[in-house]
Amino acid sequence: MAPLVRTGGSRHTGLAALPHRNIHFEAVRTFLQTINYGNQNTGTNLNLYWTDFSLKISPIEQVELLQDFYQNNFHFDSKNIQAVKKALLLSTTSSGSLYGKTGTGRVNGKDVNGWFIGYIETANNTYYFATNIQSSSGATGSQATEITESVLSNLGIWK
Numbered sequence: 001m002a003p004l005v006r007t008g009g010s011r012h013t014g015l016a017a018l019p020h021r022n023i024h025f026e027a028v029r030t031f032l033q034t035i036n037y038g039n040q041n042t043g044t045n046l047n048l049y050w051t052d053f054s055l056k057i058s059p060i061e062q063v064e065l066l067q068d069f070y071q072n073n074f075h076f077d078s079k080n081i082q083a084v085k086k087a088l089l090l091s092t093t094s095s096g097s098l099y100g101k102t103g104t105g106r107v108n109g110k111d112v113n114g115w116f117i118g119y120i121e122t123a124n125n126t127y128y129f130a131t132n133i134q135s136s137s138g139a140t141g142s143q144a145t146e147i148t149e150s151v152l153s154n155l156g157i158w159k
């Protein structure tokens with residue numbers, strides 16, 4: 001079995017988890033187009049498309065993609081949607097449930113990009129978010145999570 005792509009010490013549960021040796025470039029490109037994933041640029045090396053910085057997505061595009069996923073606008077099997085939602089569940093409190101995924105971009109051994117995307121389900125609403133931080137070093141998914149949780153708490157959405 002081919003290895004799974006690993007970034008920042010975490011295992012991706014989506015497109016990046018597909019075994020690279022068994023995927024044709026066109027299948028990857030078609031899937032990225034189907035879900036309208038960012039710039040849909042896979043670069044030229046199938047083994048690096050997820051990590052070579054050619055594939056880009058903005059925080060707004062991430063939120064739009066997450067909303068489409070949440071509402072299953074892609075018409076995926078509902079069991080798969082539920083499995084991914086279960087994997088994304090981070091915490092449940094009296095405020096609701098927090099779902100999300102972090103990531104850290106590393107260049108030359110330095111953490112230069114941190115992100116946290118997800119959503120919160122409350123009794124009355126679903127709130128989507130995407131936080132992206134950049135720095136010459138020290139930008140991590142953990143820091144993006146802390147910033148996001150602070151903002152959501154200040155807004156009274158998450159405690």
